[in-house]
Amino acid sequence: xxxxxxxxxxxxxxxxxxxxxxxxxxxxxxxxxxxxxxxxxxxxxxxxxxxxxxxxxxxxxxxxxxxxxxxxxxxxxxxxxxxxxxxxxxxxxxxxxxxxxxxxxxxxxxxxxxxxxxxxxxxxxxxxxxxxxxxxxxxxxxxxxxxxxxxxxxxxxxxxxxxxxxxxxxxxxxxxxxxxxxxxxxxxxxxxxxxxxxxxxxxxxxxxxxxxxxxxxxxxxxxxxxxxxxxxxxxxxxxxxxxxxxxxxxxxxxxxxxxxxxxxxxxxxxxxxxxxxxxxxxxxxxxxxxxx
Numbered sequence: 513x514x515x516x517x518x519x520x521x522x523x524x525x526x527x528x529x530x531x532x533x534x535x536x537x538x539x540x541x542x543x544x545x546x547x548x549x550x551x552x553x554x555x556x557x558x559x560x561x562x563x564x565x566x567x568x569x570x571x572x573x574x575x576x577x578x579x580x581x582x583x584x585x586x587x588x589x590x591x592x593x594x595x596x597x598x599x600x601x602x603x604x605x606x607x608x609x610x611x612x613x614x615x616x617x618x619x620x621x622x623x624x625x626x627x628x629x630x631x632x633x634x635x636x637x638x639x640x641x642x643x644x645x646x647x648x649x650x651x652x653x654x655x656x657x658x659x660x661x662x663x664x665x666x667x668x669x670x671x672x673x674x675x676x677x678x679x680x681x682x683x684x685x686x687x688x689x690x691x692x693x694x695x696x697x698x699x700x701x702x703x704x705x706x707x708x709x710x711x712x713x714x715x716x717x718x719x720x721x722x723x724x725x726x727x728x729x730x731x732x733x734x735x736x737x738x739x740x741x742x743x744x745x746x747x748x749x750x751x752x753x754x755x756x757x758x759x760x761x762x763x764x765x766x767x768x769x770x771x772x773x774x775x776x777x778x779x780x781x782x783x784x785x786x787x788x789x790x791x792x793x794x795x796x797x798x799x800x801x802x803x804x
Contacts, residue, residue: 527793534792535568537716538678540774542706543621544576545723545782553785554624557721560788561683562630569792570678574686574709576702577617584612596652597758598663601699606662609699614638614687621685633677636687638697640673643705645690645698664690664698666705669712707765711772718769719791720762721782726800727755727763740801743767766802777802 543557561571581599585592585608593600601609618634625632637643645664667690677684688705690698703720710718727749729736741749746763749755755763759779766777780787780799790798 530793538570539717540572540710540715542720556785574706577613581612595658601662618687631682633682634685637690643690644668664700666708669708671712703761703765707769710769710774714773716775718777720779725781770804
């Protein structure tokens with residue numbers, strides 16, 4: 513579709529009040545899943561982040577990389593095992609996870625930012641004590657005698673290094689690896705890391721890119737998209753199965769962020785090109801907003 517000059521001007525006019533409103537604001541973006549498997553979508557996400565930075569908004573990217581981890585494990589002949597949605601992560605698997613997330617995936621994103629005209633710096637939770645982690649306790653796994661190994665959860669976030677990177681004009685790109693008090697590395701769900709980072713920064717927005725349009729009251733009814741849900745409604749929506757599977761950690765991290773000083777949280781479809789710009793700079797927005 514080719515836009516006329518008038519249509520282009522209308523888009524800029526619509527964006528202007530949002531640029532004014534969010535100038536100087538921090539937006540934490542969880543980037544992963546389907547948005548990472550298409551070159552067009554990858555470039556779209558990174559272009560959006562660079563544009564945010566250029567208009568005075570500070571994007572912070574927290575990325576996943578489960579698909580890349582699986583591919584590397586297969587290449588190395590290592591078994592892939594999940595228990596109740598958690599990757600069983602022994603010592604050898606943790607080495608591979610850290611290599612893929614903090615090395616390959618993180619640096620690919622940073623390289624793309626720099627290639628497209630931005631300034632990116634890659635860090636992980638081990639840098640400057642950014643993310644202190646503890647072992648994740650999963651009663652279901654314990655009852656089955658399964659040791660999750662290096663699966664962790666966020667204990668605390670030290671935002672100092674992120675703030676330094678932002679203030680120097682760079683876009684921080686964070687790999688979801690944490691470190692325990694004993695120096696042990698932990699693989700942490702990137703959604704929860706994004707929520708904890710947003711809370712530590714007191715971000716204005718937390719945006720989670722996913723591979724669905726948002727949360728539906730009835731998953732069989734495309735017209736039942738819930739554009740807004742309240743944090744207090746979440747437990748009932750989970751109990752009724754409206755929020756289920758991989759959407760649960762996304763919504764839980766939104767609620768955590770809201771309860772810890774984040775202004776707005778959004779779950780949006782990362783398969784839509786420039787969905788971040790649509791969410792931040794348009795009247796309509798996209799996806800589901802979780803509010804306090």
